Amino acid sequence: xxxxxxxxxxxxxxxxxxxxxxxxxxxxxxxxxxxxxxxxxxxxxxxxxxxxxxxxxxxxxxxxxxxxxxxxxxxxxxxxxxxxxxxxxxxxxxxxxxxxxxxxxxxxxxxxxxxxxxxxxxxxxxxxxxxxxxxxxxxxxxxxxxxxxxxxxxxxxxxxxxxxxxxxxxxxxxxxxxxxxxxxxxxxxxxxxxxxxxxxxxxxxxxxxxxxxxxxxxxxxxxxxxxxxxxxxxxxxxxxxxxxxxxxxxxxxxxxxxxxxxxxxxxxxxxxxxxxxxxxxxxxxxxxxxxxxxxxxxxxxxxxxxxxxxxxxxxxxxxxxxxxxxxxxxxxxxxxxxxxxxxxxxxxxxxxxxxxxxxxxxxxxxxxxxxxxxxxxxxxxxxxxxxxxxxxxxxxxxxxxxxxxxxxxxxxxxxxxxxxxxxxxxxxxxxxxxxxxxxxxxxxxxxxxxxxxxxxxxxxxxxxxxxxxxxxxxxxxxxxxxxxxxxxxxxxxxxxxxxx
Numbered sequence: 043x044x045x046x047x048x049x050x051x052x053x054x055x056x057x058x059x060x061x062x063x064x065x066x067x068x069x070x071x072x073x074x075x076x077x078x079x080x081x082x083x084x085x086x087x088x089x090x091x092x093x094x095x096x097x098x099x100x101x102x103x104x105x106x107x108x109x110x111x112x113x114x115x116x117x118x119x120x121x122x123x124x125x126x127x128x129x130x131x132x133x134x135x136x137x138x139x140x141x142x143x144x145x146x147x148x149x150x151x152x153x154x155x156x157x158x159x160x161x162x163x164x165x166x167x168x169x170x171x172x173x174x175x176x177x178x179x180x181x182x183x184x185x186x187x188x189x190x191x192x193x194x195x196x197x198x199x200x201x202x203x204x205x206x207x208x209x210x211x212x213x214x215x216x217x218x219x220x221x222x223x224x225x226x227x228x229x230x231x232x233x234x235x236x237x238x239x240x241x242x243x244x245x246x247x248x249x250x251x252x253x254x255x256x257x258x259x260x261x262x263x264x265x266x267x268x269x270x271x272x273x274x275x276x277x278x279x280x281x282x283x284x285x286x287x288x289x290x291x292x293x294x295x296x297x298x299x300x301x302x303x304x305x306x307x308x309x310x311x312x313x314x315x316x317x318x319x320x321x322x323x324x325x326x327x328x329x330x331x332x333x334x335x336x337x338x339x340x341x342x343x344x345x346x347x348x349x350x351x352x353x354x355x356x357x358x359x360x361x362x363x364x365x366x367x368x369x370x371x372x373x374x375x376x377x378x379x380x381x382x383x384x385x386x387x388x389x390x391x392x393x394x395x396x397x398x399x400x401x402x403x404x405x406x407x408x409x410x411x412x413x414x415x416x417x418x419x420x421x422x423x424x425x426x427x428x429x430x431x432x433x434x435x436x437x438x439x440x441x442x443x444x445x446x447x448x449x450x451x452x453x454x455x456x457x458x459x460x461x462x463x464x465x466x467x468x469x470x471x472x473x474x475x476x477x478x479x480x481x482x483x484x485x486x487x488x489x490x491x492x493x494x495x496x497x498x499x500x501x502x503x504x505x506x507x508x509x510x511x512x513x514x515x516x517x518x519x520x521x522x523x524x525x526x527x528x529x530x531x532x533x534x535x536x537x538x539x540x541x542x
Contacts, residue, residue, distance in 0.1 A: 047071065047072055048106055077209055080226055081497075081498050114174055164192075184200075224243075347511055356383055358485050363403065387515050391534035400539070430470065452499050487515045
């Protein structure tokens, strides 16, 4: 029996006639997991909805073999307790029991659905989809809000899936662990690369380098054509001037017969050079057309921190407590912690261990002036996002320039952002962090900073934080991101903080 497959054949989609989202998309998916990656707004969610059948291609087609497969889509949102989840909780067949165990699910928990954490509800959502044994399973950011234990449960269950799986995720560890191919949505198209994210990224970066080299070559050819045209024009102008001067200086006693030869030769030379000017102009026009438009990738650049002045106080946070509570629950026993002005700390631990509570307590005992401290919570409210945008607009030109150069490097058009009334959640987080970096804060305290960010933005933020010379305290479930930006780990678990 042949393996099932999914083919996209010249698929195009547009919400309106004027703005195509995807154009001439071709790929072939086989059983196994494929990562679907690309910048926010590139069309990842649109492509998932096309694959699920929720949207229909404007032109082209999606071909499933065998036809009429069972397709399940797990969206990012986990608010709804769906009939599928309720049926999965009540099922007692072998598959359902195995999934309950693999995903660490308590079958009595559905009566408390509104109080379950987003991570628990995500495991219920994915488990219900797996229990239906679909031919095609589509997942949109399945590890959002999952701690290390929840991720391990989820990955274990997904590895046993034998159909065609497509996962949208900014979780590089998940992509490396689970996927065997990568579908990159970029610039209105989608291209399938072999390998998990890091291998696929190597392919498209090599393609980009080849494009840059080709662009530089066409620019060099254009410059040569311009130089040749300029030289030929000057020769033509010289020939014209020489011929005109020769006519004025001709002896009145020269016969027409004696002057005919040189005059004719000069005329021919002038005409030949005039023709060459036309030829060289056309060559330059062709070279300029070959150069075309080319978008240079924005980079963070170390120049942002050239004039950074570090804190005069070597210790920015000193935390000493006999115990710390979240509401009525004690999350930490006696604890003493110090943070110096160059510390690079990641705070890890299971959900509910008290990481965010610890961050807030540290902030209360901060020795950093408010204007030199950036605290980014897990979620920014709309009012706070607008206030940040207004504050950036009022910055002195040099500081505003640094902030907006970082905004551009993180993948946001600074001019459009400054002209907007309300940033999106992702734009607000990028602006908030760019403000702290651009204003040379002495300490950055970031709680899940990669929430709402796509992979390109995460990688650019990594680059900025690596070069940042101040203190960094970071809470994140993104292990590669944490390893790239920090050197010390605080493990919060069982009422204690272990420093490693």
